[in-house]
Amino acid sequence: MKQISNMRELLDRYWDGETTLEEERMLKVYFSDDDIPEEYRQEARWFRILQSEQAVKSPGARRVPMLSARKFGWYGMVAAAAALLLTAGVWWYTDLLKFTEPPVAARPLHPENDEQVKPPPSVADLAARPEEHQKIAKKPAQKTQKRPLPAVETNIQPALAEDTYADAEQALVEIKAALALVSSKINKSKQTLEKGLQEVDNVEILLKRSM
Amino acid sequence: MNWTIFHQHVYPIRHKLYRFALRMTGSVPEAEDVVQEVLERVWKSSEVQSEGVQSWEAWCMILTRNRSLDKLRSNARRSAKPLDGVAEQTPDGADTARAAEARDMAEQARRFMQELPEKQRLVMHLRDIEEMSYEEITRILDIPMDQVKVSLHRARKAIREKLVAADVHFVANT
Known part of the structure; x- marks a missing residue:
């Protein structure tokens, strides 16, 4: 001593x-x-x-939430990103299909009713025929709202039919290529993530053994 | 939080954090909870927070102190409660008269320590059990250094008196 x-x-x-x-x-x-x-x-x-x-020691970790929390955090982020991309892709694709369909006015809406739908009068027409202008102006607004809009009126939006691509097939090919690129990126990230998580799991096993 | 930093600097001091939490709360389950919460808090800390840390041990001890105080406030416990569940952890496990005597004395000394005023008890714990410098104790308990020194002096004096009294009582009874 x-x-x-x-x-x-x-x-x-x-x-x-x-x-x-x-x-x-x-x-x-x-x-x-x-x-x-x-x-x-x-x-x-x-x-x-x-x-x-x-010499008093902690009885040991009853749970290791910090590891699983981080793990689920990564999974959650990847899942959220994938879901967002998928939703955006579906929305984009369906929107494109809608605009590449033939114009509604070109199809017979009511075959049994053969009435020709007149296009709305232009400003020049109204100026040339002031009596019709007054007639339209005198129409009560409430009544106009109650009248069901004819489906053919959707045809008034010619600008919506225009898009980046004139050819729908070409647009579809481009979308597929874009989605393939995104998919490859996600797969690559997933592989990296799995590798990292495997490493964390290994450390966790070592820690449990050391306790 | 970087896993390497956590593994190298934080996880190894979990026993130290547990002992400190145990000294503060006086309860094994609550000390376990405190340590768990502190480790989680550190693990979830951002990179910016981690970069500003100079001493992981001091930071973790401060978190442990704050979390223990929260527990004490929420449970409205008295800090001078006996440490439940600690007596069984003494190294002397042999069923001999000497081991039994050692266990009794150890339990008595722990009780002496728990009976000290809170500040004295925590200063004594950090100095005599965790072997920390006055500067570290000052930082962890957030009190001036002269108070640390005075508290340690008073705590040791009180313990010595209690030991002498207990020894006289022990000798008189044998």
Whole structure:
């Protein structure tokens, strides 16, 4: 056992709170021995208590949520991104199909009713025929709202039929190429993510073994 | 939070955090909860937060102190409760008279420590059990250094008196 000169003086300084960390460590080492003089009985008891307190360990992680939370976070982000892309793709595709369908006005809406639907009068027409202008202006607004709109009126939007591509087939090919690119990117990200998660799992296994 | 940093600097000090939480809350389940919550909090901290950390140990100990205080406030517990469930963890497990005596003395000394005022108890814990410098204790407990020194002096003096009294009582009864 390593002897410490002026032990009593050192212990007095310890109890007064005047020792350094180094001196306190030295005392702990000294009193970890079983063969301690009787005069230091109380101190020996105290330092053994400190030793046993230092040995107290956490019962161990009951769960490791920080790993699974992060894992599910990544999965969630990838799933959300994929869902968003899929939704955007579907929306884009269906929207394109809608505009590439033949114009509604070109098809007979009501075959049994052969009435020709007149296009709305232009401003020039109304200027040339002021009586018709007044007639339209006098129509009560409420009545106009109640009247069901004929389906053919959708044909009034010629601008909507115009898009980036004039040819629907070409647009479809372009969409497929874009989606294939996005898909390849997602697959690549997924592979990287899986590799990273595998690494985390390995570390988790090591940690569980070490506890 | 970077996994490497967590693995190297934070996870290894979990026992230290547990002992500190146990000293503060006086309850094993609550100390476990505190440690778990602190580890989660650190793990979920952003990169920006992590970059500003100078001492992971000090930061974790501060989080442990704050979380323990939250627990104490929410449960309205008295801090000087005996440590439940700790006595069974003493290393002396042999069923001998000496081991039993050691267990009794250890339990008694723990009780002495728990009976100290909160500040003295925490300063003594950080210094005598976790072997921290005055500067670290100052930072963790957020009190001036002179208060740290005074608290340690008073805590040790009180413990010494209690040990002497208990020893006299023990010798008188044998």
